[in-house]
Amino acid sequence: MEPWRATPQEPSLSPEDADCVRRAWQAFTADHPQRAEALHLAILEEWSGEDMAQYLGRSYRATLEYLSQCRKVLRTYLQRWCGDEPQITQAR
Secondary structure (H helix, E strand, O other): OOOOOOOOOEEOOOOOHHHHHHHHHHHHHHHHHHHHHHHHHHHHOOOOOOOOOHHHOOOOHHHHHHHHHHHHHHHHHHHHHHOOOOOOOOOO
């Protein structure tokens, strides 16, 4: 398991939170396309740390730091668009 990858069991958001997350992601992607692509590949496409490092042309440790910084920037968009971070609940 890569350290940046969360593994929640079927996370769900309220419709309002899902909408603000979608708008925040769109704004983040427009302003930071390379960061958005890196997060997309790491999380949604489940690329390994080694594959990400090779793709980004960075060392493995530098890649982990870069992804951490990408998440921090994304978090500022979530706070701007959603206020407090959206509440993710586990489906039962």
